[in-house]
Amino acid sequence: MPKISRSKLAEQTWNALNEAFPDSACSLDFDLPERLAVRGILSAQCTDKRVNLTSKELFEKYPDMRSVADASDEEIAAVIKPCGLTASKTASVKDFASRMVNEWGGVIPNDVDELMKVRGIGRKIANLIVGEIYRTPAVVVDTHCKRVMKRIGITDSDEPAKVEKDIMKVFEEDKWIAIGHLSVDLGRTYCKAQSPDCWACPLSDFCRRRI
Ligand code: SF4
Helix, strand or coil: CCCCCHHHHHHHHHHHHHHHCCCCCCCCCCCCHHHHHHHHHHCCCCCHHHHHHHHHHHHHHCCCHHHHHHCCHHHHHHHHHHHCCHHHHHHHHHHHHHHHHHCCCCCCCCCHHHHCCCCCCCHHHHHHHHHHHHCCCCCCCCHHHHHHHHHHCCCCCCCHHHHHHHHHHHCCHHHHHHHHHHHHHHHHHCCCCCCCCCCCCCCCCCCCCCC
């Protein structure tokens, strides 16, 4: 296969993914911004399906950030346990809720650096929050995005911060939010971690890793 530039590769990737997944979107439930942020926190190493189920129960018991902040660690942990990493996610959810109540006046900051001050919120979740809530251009590099972008040839790195930069170099800013979701769709449907289905994959004509 002749070598093509990364920008050409990005263009082909964008077109093929949009054709394959025209309804691509964030798969976390989004009713209220603060609830989406909590779901983002719960999503670390957990499926979005599980997060949506567990958060439904959480917000039935604790419908707003004040009630989350006022609940004890044990009470929150008992509900979010199915999402795993219980102690760290409890600390993170509680820290987020108390900043909402005590520091941010109930408004989530549209600021990645400010959000990353919350215990347990890293760049991936901060980007998810500003992207989904404010449509601020930001790339969410999760495990699917990292894997598929390297296989396709958009990046040579396994390091999320570098993958994010490489994506930002070749995709226009107005594509950054969507390319994260499209990568997840590709990773779940064809480009699975074990045994990617390259024969059926819509990127197989130009993907670097095609097997
Ligand atoms: S062709 Fe294969 S390796 Fe490339 S993106 Fe598709 S499934 Fe993944």
